[in-house]
Amino acid sequence: MAQASLSVEERSDRVHIVLNRPESRNSIDQGMIDELHAVCAKLESGPKVLVISGAGGTFASGADIRQMIDRGRTEALAGINTTLFQRIAALPMPVIAAIDGYALGGGAELAYACDFRIATTRAKIGNPEAGLGIIAGAGATWRLPELVGEPVAKEILLAGRVLTAADALELRLVSEVVEPAGLLDAADALADRILNYDPDALMATKRALAAPRSAHPQVDLDEQAILFESDAKRARMTAFLNKRGQNKKTAEGEE
Structure with a gap:
């Protein structure tokens, strides 16, 4: 399904979206934001794993400066990008x-x-916003320290450090580095590993991870209480026990 700023491929268990404004190195404009909100709405009602990539050898070069230059106090307080990224982070299934x-x-x-x-x-990852007279105001000032630590986050946000793929892997900001031709295959392989797990357990884990520290351990107990009553839990545990029993019999037969 082609849209103005996105290409969307929906499969039975996942959705691939491609940021598709190569003429502007996939800069994020209002049209792209609106289309991403529409994707989020669909995934909130029908949870699936989401894979996001960019067209033309670029993930996304940042917000569209041609639109940003005319935004003022009202737009800043509206959190145009922040609201979208919060919604993506809160999607039920992994992204x-x-x-x-x-x-x-x-x-x-x-x-x-x-x-x-x-x-x-x-890949090159960085936040040059201060050079444009603004801050990285859509999550970097608090997500990035959580991901790479405060000293490195300050290098990126205050001194313009741009991470290479090797840097990002060493810092665990990325989990894997591959050649460009293998990127989407690697993303699908990760999605396959994720989807080996029970979807309800995945969604419960995401909710628990997103809960504030003060909500634990009660949030974990509440989520677990629901999962303990599920048919999937009993079926998966039964299958595990049966497989372990079969493996034990096979091992005994080989002795």
Whole structure:
């Protein structure tokens, strides 16, 4: 399904979206934001794993400066990008950012909002907002320190450090680095590993991870109480016990 700013491929268990404004290195404009909100609405009502990538050898170069330059106090307080990235972070099922080339500014903040990040060898990740007279105001000032630690976050946000793919892997900002041609295959392989798990358990885990520290351990107990009553829990545990029993019999037969 082609849209103005996105290409969307929906499968039975996942959705692939491609940020598709290569003429502006996939800068995030209002049209793209609106289309991403529409994708979020669909995934909130029908949860699936989401994979986000960019067209043309770039993930996203940041917010569209042509629109940003005319935004003022009202738009800043409205949190145009912040609201979207919060919604992506809160999607029920895991979200994977597949980063090729530049992920800068708002593009980097979009990647930070995802649960997983995979990069190509030519990825570059940074937040040059202060050079444009603004801050990285859509999550980087608090998500990035959580992801890479405060000292490195300050290098990126205050001194313009741009992370290479090797840097990002060493810092665990990305979980894997691959050649560009293998990026989407790697994202699908990660999605396959995720989808080996029970969807309800995945969604419960995401909710528990997102809960404030003060909510634990009660939030864990509440989520577990629901899962303990589920048919999936009993079926998966029964299958586990049966498989373990079969493996034990096989091992005994080989002795």
